[in-house]
Amino acid sequence: MAPVVELKQLTRSFTQGGVTIDVLRGIDLTIMPGEIVALLGPSGSGKSTMLQAVGLLEGGFGGEIAICGKQAEKSNGDARTALRRDHLGFVYQFHHLLPDFDARENVVLPQLVAGVPRAEAEARAEELLSALGLGHRLTHRPSQLSGGEQQRVAVARALANKPQLVLADEPTGNLDEVTSDRVLEEFLRLVRGQGSAALIATHNERLAARMDRVVRLHEGVLS
Numbered sequence: 371m372a373p374v375v376e377l378k379q380l381t382r383s384f385t386q387g388g389v390t391i392d393v394l395r396g397i398d399l400t401i402m403p404g405e406i407v408a409l410l411g412p413s414g415s416g417k418s419t420m421l422q423a424v425g426l427l428e429g430g431f432g433g434e435i436a437i438c439g440k441q442a443e444k445s446n447g448d449a450r451t452a453l454r455r456d457h458l459g460f461v462y463q464f465h466h467l468l469p470d471f472d473a474r475e476n477v478v479l480p481q482l483v484a485g486v487p488r489a490e491a492e493a494r495a496e497e498l499l500s501a502l503g504l505g506h507r508l509t510h511r512p513s514q515l516s517g518g519e520q521q522r523v524a525v526a527r528a529l530a531n532k533p534q535l536v537l538a539d540e541p542t543g544n545l546d547e548v549t550s551d552r553v554l555e556e557f558l559r560l561v562r563g564q565g566s567a568a569l570i571a572t573h574n575e576r577l578a579a580r581m582d583r584v585v586r587l588h589e590g591v592l593s
């Protein structure tokens with residue numbers, strides 16, 4: 371079975387005002403199907419930068435990035451978009467839901483883009499949102515939902531196409547402790563239930579301990 375993620379000697383530097391910082395200095399990481407990995411590291415250690423690399427959201431990286439056995443760092447924009455659409459789901463710290471669409475539609479849209487028929491996409495959206503305790507909020511827009519509810523819609527959206535890999539950047543970072551625990555619990559249950567792998571950046575050691583494996587980013591390398 372091909373790894374879901376294979377990073378070899380991943381590097382990234384930023385130059386600002388004539389000063390270059392080497393944020394990632396040679397990251398090697400392999401994630402197998404279904405494996406849930408916590409990415410820990412202090413603020414500024416490069417967790418988001420690493421997730422952007424794996425999510426094929428930015429260029430400028432050195433080294434190799436393979437997603438589901440496909441070499442990605444040298445592919446063109448269309449091939450990267452296809453890899454993202456076919457294999458990846460994202461949950462960001464801020465939800466990035468579409469403000470003019472209700473909760474159900476926010477979960478339906480990525481499925482329509484992937485070619486799922488509308489009736490099937492709506493049924494899947496309702497199933498996911500109900501599993502996350504939002505069966506009574508299907509027609510609410512993001513502005514009519516609480517922070518925890520918005521984040522749960524974002525979780526449902528990320529899982530809608532059953533991606534082989536879910537990438538999450540501090541998915542519960544903006545929530546209070548009780549809500550954060552509840553959303554993470556539901557998130558992990560659904561990810562495990564559908565057999566997806568996940569790479570989840572967090573500062574929180576307690577949440578990280580609930581995942582299958584913990585990797586730590588410090589001074590540009592993983593331990």
Ligand SMILES: Nc1ncnc2c1ncn2[C@@H]1O[C@H](COP(=O)(O)OP(=O)(O)OP(=O)(O)O)[C@@H](O)[C@H]1O
Binds near residue numbers: 414
């Ligand atoms: N586009 C950019 N230009 C210049 N420097 C950048 C850029 N993006 C990130 N950096 C720098 O790279 C370092 C790592 O940033 P990154 O956001 O990946 O850290 P992080 O571990 O996710 O932090 P946090 O936990 O605070 O979100 C920081 O020092 C940041 O200032």
